Amino acid sequence: MTTDVTDTGLGTIRAGILGGGFMARVHRTASRDAGGELRAVATSSARGGRAAAAALGAERAEADADALLDASDIDVVHVCTPNTTHADLALRALAAGKHVVCEKPLATSAADAKHLADAAEARGLVGAVPFIYRYHPMVREARARLRRGDAGDLLTLDCSYLQDWMLLPTDDDWRAQSASGGASRAFADIGSHLCDLIEFVIGERIRSLSARTRRVFSERAGREVDTEDIVAVLVETESGALGTLLISQMAAGRKNALTLELHGSRQTLRFEQERPEELWVGAREESRLLLRDPATAEPDSARLQRVPAGHAMGYQDAFNGFMADVYATIGGAEPDGLPTFADGYRSAVLTEAVLDSAAHDGRWVQLSEQDHVERVEVQA
Structure with a gap:
């Protein structure tokens, strides 16, 4: 069975969600399944936030992302917003002392993704990316x-x-x-x-x-x-x-x-x-x-x-398994196979390598052990 957050000794984990679309609903369901409480939701507008909070069953809607990130009763922030906003919101959440579950891509550049992975590690916070197919x-x-x-x-x-x-x-x-x-x-x-x-x-x-x-x-x-x-x-x-x-x-x-x-x-x-x-x-x-x-x-x-x-x-079960491991890790457990911000960085490296290769007529791109794309070279 998946590790339950109640087994960690941490108590109830209090969640906040940024975004109100399909993935926000999936995160909400998985968070509740893991024993979490959805305290607040915020979207790009106060009106949208109120509608999303009602739809997701959150305790309240926050006026904007800043208000949610500043809230003292939130332990983990779920970033379910458009891709180009991920890096900024995730970094601000870490700076506010929150654990973060950020939808992929973690960032739209490998440099930003590396910065996030380093920031989570330096602050001792959990940063996870929902590569949930690992959980089938x-x-x-x-x-x-x-x-x-x-x-x-x-x-x-x-x-x-x-x-x-x-x-x-x-x-x-x-x-x-x-x-x-x-x-x-x-x-x-x-x-x-x-x-x-x-x-x-x-x-x-x-x-x-x-x-x-x-x-x-x-x-x-x-x-x-x-x-x-x-x-x-x-x-x-x-x-x-x-x-x-x-x-x-x-x-x-x-x-x-x-x-x-x-x-x-x-x-x-x-x-x-x-x-x-x-x-x-x-x-x-x-x-x-x-x-x-x-x-x-x-x-x-x-x-x-x-x-x-x-x-x-099926899919929601896999997502629930992922979220249970995230919340267990917040409580100090070390479940096998949790995809972290380091994996989000790896994904960004691969994305840049693919675009780099395609831009040069498909020539081979080497990826180094240090997880960055080396200078593009044509292989014999």
């Missing part, structure tokens, strides 16, 4: 099996994250403009999840990549678009495994199709986020479908399984 039990099952060597040596990766919510020229969103969403859309929005999950599961990092991007429409709903719709990436990991990554928000019929297929020298493991109760295990002699079951799961998988086998778990 069958993801932890795949990770455990790779760790103990069941699959053998990792050879190749075939991974993708496909959606269709931007398929039509009439489909629009604030993320389509870099002024509010940052320089990258498809990769920063969903490719970041994919790469985080890959590195988390395989236990090693992407050391080099080559990327191409595509923007299908120059305008959406009459507004100019300056971010990408589709990204294709070739990667090489630290052990030499080669992989292909396809990220698209224009794949008709695909709603949230995050897929990891990892080919080892003895087994292949395949996880599909839209079928989270399953893990496909392929071998030369036979292949089988492993179904979620806490009675037979690896310990790290079993602790996240809140219901018996046959009772489906």
Whole structure:
């Protein structure tokens, strides 16, 4: 079972949420599930804040972000606002002595993300980023099996994250403009999840990549678009495994199709986020479908399984598991696999590497062990 905040000895954690959209609702639900209390909400306007507070069931609405950050009865701030506001709000929250859960991307530049990771560490505060697909039990099952060597040596990766919510020229969103969403859309929005999950599961990092991007429409709903719709990436990991990554928000019929297929020298493991109760295990002699079951799961998988086998778990359950670990960490626990601001920084580094490569006709970009992009060089 997931660690409950009530097990930490800290008492009730008091939360404040910046933002009032879909992700704010998900955070609210996960916070309550972890035993937290939603004290306050603030949005970009006082009127919007009142509406969001009522919808989310908060004790009160604050007039603006400053008022929420200054509040003495808030322990953790959840940043669920447009991307380009994340770094400033998260840094101000840390300066106010609050723990922070910040939606990805943590920042729209690697430099800002590094500053945030350093600030959280220096102040001894918890900074977490919701790379919540780590919290599907069958993801932890795949990770455990790779760790103990069941699959053998990792050879190749075939991974993708496909959606269709931007398929039509009439489909629009604030993320389509870099002024509010940052320089990258498809990769920063969903490719970041994919790469985080890959590195988390395989236990090693992407050391080099080559990327191409595509923007299908120059305008959406009459507004100019300056971010990408589709990204294709070739990667090489630290052990030499080669992989292909396809990220698209224009794949008709695909709603949230995050897929990891990892080919080892003895087994292949395949996880599909839209079928989270399953893990496909392929071998030369036979292949089988492993179904979620806490009675037979690896310990790290079993602790996240809140219901018996046959009772489906999904996205909100994964988010709840993440938030329980965040709140437990605030109370002094050290749960395995919590994505922190350091992971948010890593994601920003990868995003810049992808954009850098695409801007130079897909030439290879090296990523150093120090987590920054080295000078772009053409590999022979």
